[in-house]
Amino acid sequence: MPDPQQEPQKIQEEERLEESSAQEANQAPKPATDAPTVLFIEDDPLLLKMYETKFKSEGLRVLAAQDGEEGLRLATTEKVDLIILDLMMPKLSGLDMLERLRQQNKGKSHVVIVLTNLTKEEEIKRAMDLGVKEYLVKADLTPNEVASKVKAYLGK
Amino acid sequence: MKSIYRTTPESKETIEALWKLAKVILDTLDFKDVVTKIVESLLSELNYLKLGYRIIVLVLKDEDDNVLKRVSLSKTSEAEKLLEATTIPFPKMDVPLTALDNLIVKAFNDQKPYYTNNWPDILTPPFSKEESFSYQKLVEVKTSMVYPVIVKGRALGVLIFSLVKTIDDVSQEEKDLIGGFTDIVGLAVQNAQLYTALEDSSKKLENLNKKLRELDIQKDEFVSMAAHELRSPMTAIKGYLSMVLEGDMGDIPDKARGFLADANAINERLIRLVNNMLNVSRIEEGRLVYQLEKINLTRIARTVFDTFRAEADRKGLQISIEIPEKISDEIYVDPDKINEVIANLVSNAVKYTDHGFVKIILSNPLPDWVRVEVADSGPGISKEEQKRLFRKFYRIESTSGKTIGTGLGLYICKLLIEKFNGTIGLDSGDGTGSTFWFELPLARAKERLPESS
Numbered sequence: 016m017p018d019p020q021q022e023p024q025k026i027q028e029e030e031r032l033e034e035s036s037a038q039e040a041n042q043a044p045k046p047a048t049d050a051p052t053v054l055f056i057e058d059d060p061l062l063l064k065m066y067e068t069k070f071k072s073e074g075l076r077v078l079a080a081q082d083g084e085e086g087l088r089l090a091t092t093e094k095v096d097l098i099i100l101d102l103m104m105p106k107l108s109g110l111d112m113l114e115r116l117r118q119q120n121k122g123k124s125h126v127v128i129v130l131t132n133l134t135k136e137e138e139i140k141r142a143m144d145l146g147v148k149e150y151l152v153k154a155d156l157t158p159n160e161v162a163s164k165v166k167a168y169l170g171k
Numbered sequence: 172m173k174s175i176y177r178t179t180p181e182s183k184e185t186i187e188a189l190w191k192l193a194k195v196i197l198d199t200l201d202f203k204d205v206v207t208k209i210v211e212s213l214l215s216e217l218n219y220l221k222l223g224y225r226i227i228v229l230v231l232k233d234e235d236d237n238v239l240k241r242v243s244l245s246k247t248s249e250a251e252k253l254l255e256a257t258t259i260p261f262p263k264m265d266v267p268l269t270a271l272d273n274l275i276v277k278a279f280n281d282q283k284p285y286y287t288n289n290w291p292d293i294l295t296p297p298f299s300k301e302e303s304f305s306y307q308k309l310v311e312v313k314t315s316m317v318y319p320v321i322v323k324g325r326a327l328g329v330l331i332f333s334l335v336k337t338i339d340d341v342s343q344e345e346k347d348l349i350g351g352f353t354d355i356v357g358l359a360v361q362n363a364q365l366y367t368a369l370e371d372s373s374k375k376l377e378n379l380n381k382k383l384r385e386l387d388i389q390k391d392e393f394v395s396m397a398a399h400e401l402r403s404p405m406t407a408i409k410g411y412l413s414m415v416l417e418g419d420m421g422d423i424p425d426k427a428r429g430f431l432a433d434a435n436a437i438n439e440r441l442i443r444l445v446n447n448m449l450n451v452s453r454i455e456e457g458r459l460v461y462q463l464e465k466i467n468l469t470r471i472a473r474t475v476f477d478t479f480r481a482e483a484d485r486k487g488l489q490i491s492i493e494i495p496e497k498i499s500d501e502i503y504v505d506p507d508k509i510n511e512v513i514a515n516l517v518s519n520a521v522k523y524t525d526h527g528f529v530k531i532i533l534s535n536p537l538p539d540w541v542r543v544e545v546a547d548s549g550p551g552i553s554k555e556e557q558k559r560l561f562r563k564f565y566r567i568e569s570t571s572g573k574t575i576g577t578g579l580g581l582y583i584c585k586l587l588i589e590k591f592n593g594t595i596g597l598d599s600g601d602g603t604g605s606t607f608w609f610e611l612p613l614a615r616a617k618e619r620l621p622e623s624s
Contacts, residue, residue: 059403061407062406062407065410065411066410068414069410069414069419072419131399132398132399132402132403133395133399134395134398134449135395136453136458136460152402153402153403154402154405154406154409154442154445154446155442155446157409157410157413157414157417158413158414159413159417
């Protein structure tokens with residue numbers, strides 16, 4: 016069980032992370048304050064770091080969650096333009112999280128792209144039934160290709 | 172102890188009575204029912220109680236223990252009295268086959284009926300002579316007849332009939348009937364034993380099947396998990412390599428770029444291998460979902476041709492596509508899957524050909540069929556290897572050093588083409604190039620036939 020008292024600290028850490036990467040990202044275009052926000056829900060820290068780096072260099076704001084519960088919390092409390100969702104995650108799986116999100120009024124219209132390495136027919140079908148825009152297989156795409164698809168949905 | 176003369180039943184009444192018994196006994200196959208009916212039917216159906224028959228016992232050979240086992244006993248008051256008195260419970264009154272003086276063993280071995288006026292002849296062992304005599308006195312039995320139960324010359328056990336009359340009072344008709352009765356018993360016991368054995372093995376098979384199904388589910392889970400776990404690190408490698416190669420980190424020296432491109436190619440191969448393994452297991456298990464639609468094969472072939480043009484040009488190969496003007500090419504397939512097949516064949520042709528050409532040729536070999544050939548001027552494939560080429564994990568040895576495939580490509584092609592009711596094959600001889608081909612039925616061929624699968 017997550018200690019509720021730890022929650023604020025976690026957010027602070029994330030903010031610090033964003034700050035520091037923004038500071039060092041002098042060579043990359045700085046995401047504007049009104050830049051579209053992508054919520055990345057991904058439990059593998061290595062992959063998260065990789066996509067985050069790429070997305071920020073493409074001028075996007077990135078919010079990150081490393082499990083389904085955290086993802087659901089951020090999706091409902093923060094201003095989010097697009098959600099990138101991994102499926103196999105601790106605490107709350109990607110699709111269970113999405114199902115809960117869709118049950119909330121606010122969560123019905125979120126643009127969601129599944130980005131996973133899980134390719135089971137049932138999962139794909141369930142994702143599509145939950146109104147996912149695309150089901151992307153991580154290993155088949157470069158971060159650049161993922162970013163292009165995301166930007167297309169954001170109208171950029 | 173004397174032998175009882177045995178004849179085939181003659182009187183009409185005896186034959187009718189036997190028919191009745193046979194119906195009752197052979198009606199069931201369950202072993203417990205059968206052995207109960209055997210010891211009851213003579214008393215209940217033919218009322219032999221009136222004729223002085225008191226206790227009927229069925230004894231069968233136990234295959235494992237080399238003993239004759241008492242398996243069932245008629246439910247008469249005498250039998251109940253006996254069960255109360257005996258010191259050994261009925262199911263444990265075994266007679267070892269080594270007790271050669273026991274009349275049960277004797278009748279079994281000699282395959283001849285016997286009778287006795289002295290119960291130690293049939294109860295010792297397991298009981299002492301004194302005990303045996305006292306039990307006989309208790310139930311007032313005068314005679315016991317022991318008949319072997321024989322099927323196809325093999326003794327299965329014996330039937331013991333205990334009577335409150337002497338052997339002289341047993342009529343010829345009774346003897347006939349009992350002789351015929353033991354034959355029916357033989358058949359019934361054999362049937363029941365076979366049935367029980369069959370039931371046992373089908374139960375075992377059912378259990379095995381269940382286990383296999385569980386294992387199959389576990390295997391699916393495993394493949395899917397393993398693929399997921401393998402894909403994550405490969406994704407990270409692919410991602411970072413692509414970012415460096417795409418210049419995200421600025422310019423890099425050409426030599427480093429070359430190394431990274433090689434690393435990337437090897438990683439792509441791993442990704443393909445995992446993808447192919449997942450594909451194979453999905454196709455084999457029938458879990459792959461096909462998006463069937465009517466489509467022109469020419470269109471798919473052209474798309475593939477365009478995809479590989481640049482690569483062939485880079486290798487200095489002449490790549491061409493030949494489509495007759497009046498081709499019939501409308502097929503009912505999953506276009507992506509057929510694209511995958513043609514791409515696989517063209518990719519192989521480009522990969523293994525160093526000089527010359529790669530041709531994609533479409534034709535109608537028969538009015539209702541369309542054929543795609545991918546011909547190249549490569550080294551060719553020996554007859555020996557052709558046979559094994561479409562098998563799982565097979566890779567051509569004669570071109571080793573170049574083989575960076577997964578060994579699954581052609582196998583998947585075969586599975587897919589066969590899924591769409593087509594055939595796939597290859598014509599080649601050493602040093603003369605190879606022509607891989609497949610043929611698919613046209614959509615109109617299917618429409619003309621009544622819906623089958």
